[in-house]
Structures are given as C-alpha cells and as structure tokens.
Amino acid sequence: MRAIITEGGLPSVGERSEPQAQPGQVRIAVKAVSLNRGNLRQVAGSLVDVVGWDVAGVDARGRRVAALVDEGGFAEVVYAHPDRVAEIPDGVSFAQASALPVAALTALRCIRDHAQVLSGQRLLITGGAGGVGVFAVQMGAEIGARVTAVVGDDRKAAFVQDLGAHEAVVVARGASLSDVFEQRRFEAVLESAGGAWLAQSIRLLAPSGVVALFGNSSGDETTFNPRDLFGNSGRVHGFFLFRTPAPRTVGRDLEALLGRVAAGKLRVPIDRDYPFDEAPLAFEQLRARDVHGKIVLTL
Numbered sequence: 001m002r003a004i005i006t007e008g009g010l011p012s013v014g015e016r017s018e019p020q021a022q023p024g025q026v027r028i029a030v031k032a033v034s035l036n037r038g039n040l041r042q043v044a045g046s047l048v049d050v051v052g053w054d055v056a057g058v059d060a061r062g063r064r065v066a067a068l069v070d071e072g073g074f075a076e077v078v079y080a081h082p083d084r085v086a087e088i089p090d091g092v093s094f095a096q097a098s099a100l101p102v103a104a105l106t107a108l109r110c111i112r113d114h115a116q117v118l119s120g121q122r123l124l125i126t127g128g129a130g131g132v133g134v135f136a137v138q139m140g141a142e143i144g145a146r147v148t149a150v151v152g153d154d155r156k157a158a159f160v161q162d163l164g165a166h167e168a169v170v171v172a173r174g175a176s177l178s179d180v181f182e183q184r185r186f187e188a189v190l191e192s193a194g195g196a197w198l199a200q201s202i203r204l205l206a207p208s209g210v211v212a213l214f215g216n217s218s219g220d221e222t223t224f225n226p227r228d229l230f231g232n233s234g235r236v237h238g239f240f241l242f243r244t245p246a247p248r249t250v251g252r253d254l255e256a257l258l259g260r261v262a263a264g265k266l267r268v269p270i271d272r273d274y275p276f277d278e279a280p281l282a283f284e285q286l287r288a289r290d291v292h293g294k295i296v297l298t299l
Ligand SMILES: NC(=O)c1ccc[n+]([C@@H]2O[C@H](COP(=O)([O-])OP(=O)(O)OC[C@H]3O[C@@H](n4cnc5c(N)ncnc54)[C@H](OP(=O)(O)O)[C@@H]3O)[C@@H](O)[C@H]2O)c1
Pocket: 035, 036, 037, 038, 102, 103, 106, 126, 127, 128, 129, 130, 131, 132, 133, 151, 152, 153, 156, 192, 193, 214, 215, 216, 217, 218, 219, 239, 240, 241, 242, 286, 289, 291, 293
C-alpha cells in the first residue's frame, strides 16, 4: 500500500505492507487524511515510520467513517480502535471529516473540559488561524465567550473574524503579548505557541483564570515567575489528546462534531486539499506557517 513515510527526517510517499489488525480494531480504507503541526515534529525527528493521526474512509461494513489513530494514518489502509471511530453523516465529505479528529477534539476538550469557558468570559486564543485555532474560535463564540484571536497577519485576522472571533489581533513574530494587551485580562487562554508567550499568557489571566496549554509550536523553553500564577489564583492546565481523560468517549465527541458540521453549525476551513502523492508539498506549506485552517490530502 502507499504510505507517507519518514526518510532522513523528510516525508515521502513510499510502499509499505498493510498493518496487522489488533483484536477488535476497525479496518479503514482511507480516502482522506489531514495534517497537524505535530506531524512535522514526528517526521523531522524520524519518530515513526508512517505518520498520521487523522483519517476518513470506508470501513469493512461499507460505512463512511472518521477516526483518530495513534500512528500510521497516512496510508491506504489503517486499523483504528472502535472507541475512536465515528460514522460520517450525509453531506459531510471525507476531506471535511478527516480535518476534525486531532484539531477539533483538542479545541473541544480544552474549551469544554479544561478551561470550562462560560458565556460572557474573555477567551484569548493564540494561533487563532491554525488547525486547532479555527475550531476553538468557533466553539468559543458559540458558547457566548468574547473571543480574541492572536494571528500573524492581516489576512489571517480577517479570516478568523469571519469564523466568529470578536477581535483578531496581529502580533508579529518575536513581539510580546504583554506589550500588545497591556492591562487587559482574560478568564481563559488557549495557548500553543509556548516560550515567552506562555509566560506572558499567565500574566494576562484574570483572577482564577486558566491557561489551557496544549502545544509548544515555538519549541522554546518558558521562564515564568511563580507569583504571576499563585498570586492570581491562576491555573495552567496541560492537555494532550493521546492522554486525554475519558479516552473511550473520543468516538462520541467525534460523532458530535461531525453532526455539528452536517448541521451547518461548525465550519471546516480547509486551506488546501492536495493529492496524496503531493504530501511533501503539503508538509512544506504547513512548516512555512502559510495555512488558514487545515491541510488535507486525498487518496
Ligand atoms: N496537546 C495536543 O494534544 C495537541 C493537539 C493538537 C495540536 N497540538 C499542538 O498545538 C499547536 C498548534 O497545532 P495546529 O495543528 O493547530 O498547528 P497549525 O495549524 O500550524 O497552527 C499553529 C498556529 O500557531 C501560530 N504560531 C504562533 N507561533 C508559532 C510558532 N512559533 N511556530 C508555529 N506556529 C506559530 C501560527 O500562526 P501565525 O503564523 O499566524 O502566527 C499558526 O497559525 C502545535 O504546537 C501542535 O503540536 C497539540
């Protein structure tokens, strides 16, 4: 079967034998997959042979399904745990469905379960135009929070406002969130840039506020003053989808997300849909931070 494999820290399309099924797993003939920033790190570090977490395709019963898999998703065939599979409703494409698992589940669980964002609260989202960001912006706005999205340029600002952000703030690379937001405070911050922005996010919390921390896109270390956190009764809540509480409800959340898409309540912004064989170009576009929402590959 064709698969996106890791060769010397670079992605390429190659041949691999079909994986072996574990007992109870669901076989999926893959039709579309989506990229996540974490896949770049996996490939660069040659951490796995076949990368890929987000898949949509057809199962052995002929159902159209989407799934979250641990690895090996960027391939013509993958096996998924049944608790992490959901049927795709009519009106939702394979491409749309494949864009959801990692990004939309992360946004949902950070906002609903960890930050527990409420109507009327102020929510700051870094990386607002990215894969997780585009879902988080919509979910925050739907709850009734006042959503401020941090983005890298004016086009991304217009893009996230169209998705429902009340405000989009362009913060240049290397610039400080503290300088931009000064005395403003937020009940919740969804943070994934890491480095200095994480420390600055802690300082931007309203009393008893929470930083839902799910990424470190910068790769930088963070130095922060503990008083900024305990002096304000603040919290930093780490989140990793593959160590999520209630992992057996992943499929149920995915089903609910797919239902929201089918009902026209959740948009799936796909920046570009590449043929599977053009995977290296897709990875390069993501690496360059030149993406509005998600990148998808179709087989
Ligand atoms: N913990 C988990 O389970 C989990 C799940 C999903 C994602 N993640 C992590 O969360 C982060 C976002 O993931 P994603 O898939 O949404 O990524 P993405 O689609 O690439 O979006 C990331 C956004 O962050 C912004 N950004 C700010 N500083 C950046 C930096 N130093 N390097 C790269 N981008 C930067 C970029 O916007 P501008 O260029 O406009 O600034 C970009 O739009 C990644 O670090 C990813 O590994 C973790």
